[in-house]
Amino acid sequence: MRIGELARRTGVSERALRYYEEQGLLQPARTAGGYRVFTAADVERVRHVRLLLAAGLSTALIAEMLPCMVPAADVLAPGCPELVPYMNRERDRITASIEELTTARDLLDRMIAATPV
Amino acid sequence: MRIGELARRTGVSERALRYYEEQGLLQPARTAGGYRVFTAADVERVRHVRLLLAAGLSTALIAEMLPCMVPAADVLAPGCPELVPYMNRERDRITASIEELTTARDLLDRMIAATPV
């Protein structure tokens, strides 16, 4: 499929998809005319990218991680032992972030609840 | 106390504290010579600010919210009914964000677990 369809199917802008390719997160083939050609698997790939970006990982780290989740079963495969320390660090950061967000939400809840009306 | 002490006690840089004042999040008194003078309550206030900033709220919204959590009991007090819609929106955004982060963390966990060694 071409970039427009991938954009529609993922809800990600074309600009963002081109940016992802530039950052090594996608490697579409090309038509003779220079059009990018994506595969069905790229839809899932883009979803993973967005998820990890939303979690605060950099495109650089994601680019290194992606080869480790190549095939069918979502995750398995190669396994990149050298990335484990980084992934653990991100994991802990995410956990801390979740706790902060939870605390902040509690604060908001208390403020909302305390509103006189 | 002066800015250096507040910075030490909150772990927030002096630059950030000045920025918070500029954004209306703090209103320190001044000495004759122009030095900012903060109160003990400002320590808590700064913690709240950081918490809400970390949760993705803008300084502008936080500035509007702070008068609603003035006094002792952390939150109560004035109550700003007109802010409730905004706070609800942020609350929902935070909830969605927590879910995303949780999903991303699960993905990381699976990748870490799938590492061959």
Place this chain on the structure above:
DNA sequence: GTAAACATTCACGTCGGCGTGAGGGTCAAG
């Protein structure tokens, strides 16, 4: 009264994930 520690006000720099045109090719249908 003087020096060290502490503070002040600008004001430009940063960073990263895109948004947003501009100017111009490619492709499929009729």
Place this chain on the structure above:
DNA sequence: CTTGACCCTCACGCCGACGTGAATGTTTAC
């Protein structure tokens, strides 16, 4: 063969919470 729809490559813009000096003034301890 032409006309949309679709795509391409630059390349500057943006945003927001500060970082980072530079040049200067204030306090306090001795």
